[in-house]
Amino acid sequence: MDSALSIHRLHFAFTITYHYIFPQLTMGLAPLIVIFKSLALRTGDERYNIASRFWAKIFAINFLFGVITGVPMEFQFGTNWAMFSQYAGGVIATALAMEGVFAFFLESSFLGVFLFGEKRVGPRVHWLAAFMVFAGSWLSGFFIIVTNAWMQHPVGYEIAADGTAHLNSFGSLLFNEWAVWQYLHTMGGALVTGSFAMAALGAFYLLSRKQEEYGRMFVRLGVIVAVLASIFQLWPSGDRHGQLVAKYQPITLAAMEGLFKTQQGAPIVLIGQPDME
Structure with missing residues (x-):
């Protein structure tokens, strides 16, 4: 049983880690593209x-790979975690369905207009398409975070007579304290990723003396956004999210810090292997 559980965990961890490479970049690039369009x-x-056209192409490629790698992840809720899905499906299916029906279709529909409709619509409509792609990508992230936040700190539900969880407060699900700060921290991380990717390509252009004008443009915007997003990641989003972990999951925080006993003034562990003995 333990070995089967470990294999399932490893399988799902690989799937979700590989998937997240792509939406993290798309969610980070989307607001930068809107800035260029503005x-x-x-x-x-x-x-x-x-x-904006150049980065839209990179966005589209990452969006496509995000969709491809995301489909197996959702199937694994049934193949790897069937009992959990049976127990909590009445709650998490709500958020996942909203992500697909509202956010995904909003993003994909306006992405088509943004990529192929520039010569068919006016500049303001094209800007609106870029903004809606940004809104759709971040809304998609919100519903996914809501799902994960319920798994970390379940609220707004009740246990039915058949032993399964049922949603009894839609507002509590959406505005779960854990979801709010996890979402802000995740979007801040996406901004850091997107802005550093843009700045890195700009630096490459400058060092290779190719497209230097655009290289300076990419570095300037990328560095400004990266600095602001990095500060936001430290405070308030990272600090507040860490407080929530300490409040609701103290054992998780202890594992993250490599601590086995409660103590005052615990040292900060940057890297190391805990002594499990």
Whole structure:
């Protein structure tokens, strides 16, 4: 039993880790593309439109791989965690269904307009398409985080006579304290990822003396957003989320810190192997 459980955990961990590589970048690039489109709309400078088109292609590729790698992950709720799905399906299926019906279709529909409709719609409509892609990607992340937050700190449910969990407060599910701060911290991480990717490519352009004008543009925007997002990751989002872990999952926090006994002034462990003996 233990070996089978470990294999299931390892299988799901690989699937979800590999999947998250792609949506993390798409959610980070989406607001940066909107910034370029906003600058193009305000200044009329075609360079910003060219920059947004370039990053939209990278966004689209990552979006596609995110969809492909996300499908097996959802199937594994049934194949790897069938008993959990049977018990909690009445709650988590609500958030997952909303992610698919609202967020995914919103993002994918306007992505088509943004990628292929620039010459068919006006500049303001094209900007709106870019903004809706951004809104859809972040809304998708919200519903996924809501699902995970319920698994970490379940609220707004009751146990039915058949022993399964049923939702009794939709508002509690959506505005779970854990979900709010986990969502903010996750989106901040996505911004850090997207902005560093943009700045890295810009730095490559500058060092190779190719497309230096766009290289400076990418580095400038990427570094500014990366600095602001990194500060936000430390405080308040990271600090507050850490407090929630300490409040609701003290054993998890102890495992994260490699601690086995409660103590005052515990040292900060950056890297190491805990002594399990």
